[in-house]
Amino acid sequence: MIATAEPGMRRRRLGASRDDLIMRLGLGVGFLLLTLTVVAPLATLLVKAFQDRAGGFVGLANFLAYAESPALLRSLHHSLFVALLATAICVTLAFAFAWCLTRSCMPAKGLFRAVALVPILAPSLLPAISLVYLFGNQGLLKGLLFGASIYGPIGIVMGEVFWTFPHALIILLTAFATADQRLYEAAESLRAGRLRTFFAVTLPGVRYGLISAAFVVFTLVITDFGVPKVIGGHYNVLATDVYKQVIGQQNFQMGAVVGLILLVPAALAFVADRFAAGRQVALLGARSVPLAPKPSPAVDAAAALFCTAVAVVIVGIIAVAAFAASIKLWPYDLSFTLGHFDFDNVDGGGWGSYRNSLTLAGWSALLGSLFVFTLAFLVEKTRGLRWLGAATQLLALLPLAVPGIVLGLAYIFFFNAPANPLGAIYGTMAILVLNTIVHFYAVAHLTAITQLKQLDPEFETVAVSLKVPIWRSFLSVTLPVSLPTVFEIALYLFVNAMTTVSGVVFLYSPDTTLASVAVLNMDDAGDTAPAAAMALLIFTTSAAVRIVHTLVTRGLLARTQAWRRRITEAPREA
Amino acid sequence: MVTLADVPVPVGAAMPRPEAFLRLVDIAKQFGRFTALHGISLEVFKGEFICCVGPSGCGKTTLLRIIAGLDAQTTGQVFQAGAEISALPAARRDFGIVFQSYALFPNLTVARNVAFGIENRGLARLRVRERVAELLDLVGLAEQADKFPAQLSGGQQQRVALARALAPAPSLLLLDEPLSALDAQVRARLRGEIRALQRRLGVTTVMVTHDQEEALTMADRIVVMAQGRIDQIGTPEQVYRHPATPFVAEFLGRMNVLPGRRLPGDRVAVGDVTLHCAAGACEGTTETVTLCIRPEDIAIGRASGDCANMVSARVERLEFMGSYYTAHLAPRGIAAPLEADLSAQAVRDLALRPGEWVEAALPRDRLRVFFGWPR
Ligand SMILES: Nc1ncnc2c1ncn2[C@@H]1O[C@H](COP(=O)(O)OP(=O)(O)OP(=O)(O)O)[C@@H](O)[C@H]1O
Ligand SMILES: [Mg+2]
Numbered sequence: 001m002i003a004t005a006e007p008g009m010r011r012r013r014l015g016a017s018r019d020d021l022i023m024r025l026g027l028g029v030g031f032l033l034l035t036l037t038v039v040a041p042l043a044t045l046l047v048k049a050f051q052d053r054a055g056g057f058v059g060l061a062n063f064l065a066y067a068e069s070p071a072l073l074r075s076l077h078h079s080l081f082v083a084l085l086a087t088a089i090c091v092t093l094a095f096a097f098a099w100c101l102t103r104s105c106m107p108a109k110g111l112f113r114a115v116a117l118v119p120i121l122a123p124s125l126l127p128a129i130s131l132v133y134l135f136g137n138q139g140l141l142k143g144l145l146f147g148a149s150i151y152g153p154i155g156i157v158m159g160e161v162f163w164t165f166p167h168a169l170i171i172l173l174t175a176f177a178t179a180d181q182r183l184y185e186a187a188e189s190l191r192a193g194r195l196r197t198f199f200a201v202t203l204p205g206v207r208y209g210l211i212s213a214a215f216v217v218f219t220l221v222i223t224d225f226g227v228p229k230v231i232g233g234h235y236n237v238l239a240t241d242v243y244k245q246v247i248g249q250q251n252f253q254m255g256a257v258v259g260l261i262l263l264v265p266a267a268l269a270f271v272a273d274r275f276a277a278g279r280q281v282a283l284l285g286a287r288s289v290p291l292a293p294k295p296s297p298a299v300d301a302a303a304a305l306f307c308t309a310v311a312v313v314i315v316g317i318i319a320v321a322a323f324a325a326s327i328k329l330w331p332y333d334l335s336f337t338l339g340h341f342d343f344d345n346v347d348g349g350g351w352g353s354y355r356n357s358l359t360l361a362g363w364s365a366l367l368g369s370l371f372v373f374t375l376a377f378l379v380e381k382t383r384g385l386r387w388l389g390a391a392t393q394l395l396a397l398l399p400l401a402v403p404g405i406v407l408g409l410a411y412i413f414f415f416n417a418p419a420n421p422l423g424a425i426y427g428t429m430a431i432l433v434l435n436t437i438v439h440f441y442a443v444a445h446l447t448a449i450t451q452l453k454q455l456d457p458e459f460e461t462v463a464v465s466l467k468v469p470i471w472r473s474f475l476s477v478t479l480p481v482s483l484p485t486v487f488e489i490a491l492y493l494f495v496n497a498m499t500t501v502s503g504v505v506f507l508y509s510p511d512t513t514l515a516s517v518a519v520l521n522m523d524d525a526g527d528t529a530p531a532a533a534m535a536l537l538i539f540t541t542s543a544a545v546r547i548v549h550t551l552v553t554r555g556l557l558a559r560t561q562a563w564r565r566r567i568t569e570a571p572r573e574a
Numbered sequence: 575m576v577t578l579a580d581v582p583v584p585v586g587a588a589m590p591r592p593e594a595f596l597r598l599v600d601i602a603k604q605f606g607r608f609t610a611l612h613g614i615s616l617e618v619f620k621g622e623f624i625c626c627v628g629p630s631g632c633g634k635t636t637l638l639r640i641i642a643g644l645d646a647q648t649t650g651q652v653f654q655a656g657a658e659i660s661a662l663p664a665a666r667r668d669f670g671i672v673f674q675s676y677a678l679f680p681n682l683t684v685a686r687n688v689a690f691g692i693e694n695r696g697l698a699r700l701r702v703r704e705r706v707a708e709l710l711d712l713v714g715l716a717e718q719a720d721k722f723p724a725q726l727s728g729g730q731q732q733r734v735a736l737a738r739a740l741a742p743a744p745s746l747l748l749l750d751e752p753l754s755a756l757d758a759q760v761r762a763r764l765r766g767e768i769r770a771l772q773r774r775l776g777v778t779t780v781m782v783t784h785d786q787e788e789a790l791t792m793a794d795r796i797v798v799m800a801q802g803r804i805d806q807i808g809t810p811e812q813v814y815r816h817p818a819t820p821f822v823a824e825f826l827g828r829m830n831v832l833p834g835r836r837l838p839g840d841r842v843a844v845g846d847v848t849l850h851c852a853a854g855a856c857e858g859t860t861e862t863v864t865l866c867i868r869p870e871d872i873a874i875g876r877a878s879g880d881c882a883n884m885v886s887a888r889v890e891r892l893e894f895m896g897s898y899y900t901a902h903l904a905p906r907g908i909a910a911p912l913e914a915d916l917s918a919q920a921v922r923d924l925a926l927r928p929g930e931w932v933e934a935a936l937p938r939d940r941l942r943v944f945f946g947w948p949r
Pocket of ligand 2: 635
C-alpha cells in the first residue's frame with residue numbers, strides 16, 4: 001500500500017472555475033427574472049381568490065360561491081371532453097403527418113410541411129370564423145353535419161384541431177428529425193420488417209416528443225377561449241367562464257377562482273410530462289449519421305395522399321376566411337370588396353392596433369429567443385447548484401401549466417398593485433412583451449432543451465479540457481449548431497405574439513390595442529366580415545415572416561450546417 | 575496485495591526513482607450508497623503510458639473523470655507535477671481528453687476542431703495554422719483538414735479527436751476507451767499509431783479500456799481493476815506472467831484454472847494427480863489452492879516419459895486459431911478441462927487428431943499457486 005499522507009476522510013468538493021461562477025450567476029439571474037414574472041404574479045392571483053372585492057380575507061367563500069353554481073361542473077366536464085377529443089385527433093394526425101414528412105420519400109415535402117404549419121400563423125379566431133361561414137346557420141356545407149349544430153363541441157373540436165395541429169407537428173418533427181441512420185441500418189441488418197422497426201426504433205425515438213405534443217395540445221385546447229368564444233354557442237367551457245367573469249361582470253375575484261380551477265388540469269398534464277421527460281437521452285452526437293429515408297412507391301403514394309387531404313382542409317379553411325373578408329355581404333351580395341379592411345371605421349383600434357401587434361411581435365421574438373436559448377443552455381450545462389438548475393427548469397416550464405388568460409389576469413393583479421415599483425410598465429408595450437414571452441416560454445424552452453440534449457454531452461467537457469472559456473464554446477459550437485432551433489423559437493414567439501388573444505386581452509390599453517384583440521371585439525360587436533379581414537391580415541403578416549424565416553434558414557443551413565450533409569463518397573477507412 | 579516493490583522502475587530510468595508525475599492517494603468515490611471506487615492509490619511517472627483495464631462497471635471511467643477533475647472524489651487526494659490538485663476544477667487542471675464518442679464539434683471543420691484549444695490564446699494566426707498542420711500531419715490527416723467530422727470514417731474521427739486533445743500540448747493525456755467504437759483492424763493499427771505518437775511526444779498518458787489485448791500491447795504498466803479496487807499494477811509481462819490474483823490471471827489472456835489441495839513438499843493434488851510446484855510457491859495458509867497455467871505454457875508430446883508434472887490427456891477438439899492451434903484436452907484423473915496452444919508445425923509433427931491420447935507437461939515454474947478457491 002502506498003502510504004497515505006493524511007487520512008483524507010473529509011468529503012471533497014471541486015472548486016469552482018471562473019466559467020462555473022459566471023454560469024451560476026447567469027442561472028441565478030434567470031431564476032430571479034422568472035420568479036418575478038411567473039411566480040410573483042401567480043401568487044398575487046392566488047391571494048386574490050381568497051379576498052372579497054374590498055381586499056378583505058374571506059377564506060373559501062369565493063370557491064363555495066362558485067361551487068354552488070352547477071355551471072362549474074358542466075364547464076369542467078365540457079372542457080375535459082373537448083380537450084381530450086381534440087388532443088387525440090390532433091396528435092394522431094400530426095404524428096402521421098410528421099412520419100410522412102421525415103420517413104417517406106413522397107414528393108413535395110417542403111410544400112406539405114409549409115402548408116401544415118399554416119394554421120399556426122392564424123389567430124384561433126380565424127378557423128372559428130371560417131367554420132361559422134362553412135357550417136353555420138347559413139353555411140356552405142351545413143348539410144354535411146346532418147342536422148347537428150356547429151355551435152358547440154363539434155365546432156370547438158374542429159377549430160381546436162385545426163389551430164393546434166402545427167404545435168403538435170413542430171414538436172414531433174423535431175423528435176423525428178433526430179433519427180440516426182445507423183439505428184435503421186442496424187434494424188434492417190437484423191431483418192426487422194417495417195413494422196418491427198417502427199415499434200423498436202421509430203417509436204422509442206420519438207416517445208418523448210409524442211408525450212410532449214399531447215401535453216401541449218391538451219393544455220392549449222383546455223385554456224383557449226378564442227374558438228369556444230366564437231363558435232361555442234351555449235356550450236360553456238372553463239376558459240370562457242373566466243372571460244365572462246372578468247370582462248363581462250368585472251368580477252376579478254371570481255375570475256381568479258375559475259383561473260385557479262383551470263390551473264388544475266393543465267398542472268396535471270404538466271406533471272405527467274415532466275415524468276416522461278426524465279427519460280429522454282441524448283440522441284444526436286457528432287458521430288450520428290442523419291437519416292436518409294429510402295423510397296418505397298406504395299408507402300410514398302399513401303403518404304402523399306394523406307398529406308394532400310390534410311393540406312386541402314387547411315388551405316380550404318384559410319380560403320373561406322379570405323373569401324369572407326373580401327365579399328360585400330354573405331350570403332346576399334357576393335361582389336368583391338376591400339371595404340372590410342377599412343378598420344379605422346369600426347371599433348377595435350383600427351390600423352394602429354395592427355402596428356402595435358407588429359411592434360409586440362418583433363420585440364418578443366428578438367428578446368425572447370435569445371433569452372430562452374441562453375437560459376436553457378445555463379439550465380442544461382451549469383455544474384454545481386443542481387437545485388437552482390432544477391428550480392429554474394421548473395419555473396421555465398410552469399407557464400405551460402398556466403393558461404394565457406390566467407397569466408393575463410395575474411399580471412393585472414401584480415403589476416397594477418399600487419405598491420409595486422414595477423407598476424410603471426403597466427399599460428405600456430413593455431408589459432405586453434413581457435407577458436407574451438412568459439406566456440409562450442415553456443414551449444420555447446422545451447424546444448431549446450430538446451435541441452441541447454441532442455448535442456453530445458461531452459462538448460463542454462472537451463472545451464473545458466482545452467481551456468476554452470464557456471462563452472466561446474457556446475458562441476462557436478452550441479449556438480451555431482442550434483441556430484435553426486433558435487430561429488424556430490424566434491418565429492414561434494413572433495407568430496404567437498401576432499395571434500394571441502388570451503394573454504393580452506386583459507393588458508392592452510387604449511394606446512396599445514392589438515390586432516388579435518380587435519378581431520375578438522369586432523366579432524363580438526357583430527362586425528364579422530371586418531373581423532375575418534383582420535384575422536386574414538394577421539395571418540398574411542405571419543405568413544410573410546414565416547417565408548422570410550424559411551429563406552434565411554435555408555441560406556443559413558447551406559452555410560453553417562454543411563456538416564449535416566453526408567457526402568456519400570467520403571473516403572472510408574483506407 | 576500490491577506493494578511498492580511490485581511497482582517497476584519506469585522505462586528508461588535506471589537511476590533512483592523519480593518523483594511520480596501523477597499521484598492518486600486513497601481515492602474513493604461514492605454514488606449515493608454505492609461505492610464505485612475503494613481506496614485507489616496509483617503513481618504514474620513522466621512519459622509513462624498507463625492502461626487501466628477491468629471488466630465493465632469496475633470504475634475505470636469514474637477514476638479517469640476524477641483525474642480530470644470532471645467529478646469530485648468522495649475522499650482521497652490527487653497530485654500532479656508535485657502539486658495537489660484534489661479540489662481544482664477541470665478548467666484549472668492540465669490535461670487533454672479523448673472520449674469514446676470523440677465529441678468532435680460537428681459544425682467545425684477538422685482543422686478548426688484541432689485549432690479550437692489554441693485559438694484566441696494570444697497565439698498568432700500563422701502559428702495556430704502551423705500547429706494545426708503539424709498535428710494533422712502527425713495523425714496522418716493533412717488531406718482532410720477542410721472536411722467536417724460527419725464526412726470522416728470512425729478511425730479518422732478518432733485521430734482528429736486525438737489531435738485536438740494534443741494541440742495545446744497538455745502534460746497529461748486521458749483516453750477513455752478511445753478505440754472501442756472501431757473495428758478490429760482499424761483498432762489494431764491505431765493502437766500502434768497512438769503508442770508511437772505518445773512515445774514521440776513523451777506525453778504522460780492514462781488510458782482506460784476493457785480490452786485486455788489493448789492493454790497488453792500498448793501499456794508501459796497495466797493497472798488491473800475489479801469492482802472499484804486495484805488488483806495489480808505492473809508491466810504487461812509482470813501481470814501476464816505473475817498475476818497477483820486469480821481474477822487478474824483469468825482476465826488478462828487465457829488461463830487454465832485447476833482446483834487443488836496443498837500437500838507437503840511443494841506439491842499440490844489436483845484430482846488424482848500430484849503436481850510439483852516451484853520451491854516455496856506453496857507456502858500458504860489455506861488447504862485449498864488454485865493452480866493456474868497458461869495454454870501456451872503447456873507442452874504436448876507423445877512420449878509417456880515418467881518425468882514430473884506429466885499428465886495423460888485425451889484430445890477433445892483442435893481449434894484453428896490462424897497461426898496456431900488450441901487443443902482442448904480432457905486430462906486423466908482431473909475433472910477440469912485443459913487448453914494448450916500448439917504451433918501448426920507441432921500439430922503436423924505429432925499428427926494430432928481429436929480422440930487421441932497425448933502427454934501434457936505442466937512445467938513447475940509456470941504453475942501459479944493461489945490460496946483459497948475463489949469460486
Ligand atoms: N453518476 C453515477 N451515479 C451512480 N452510479 C454511477 C454513476 N457513474 C457511474 N456509476 C456506477 O459506478 C460504477 C463504475 O462506473 P464506470 O462508468 O466508472 O465503469 P467503467 O469501468 O468505465 O465501465 P465501462 O467499461 O462499462 O465503461 C458502475 O457500477 C456505475 O453504475
Ligand atoms: Mg467507461
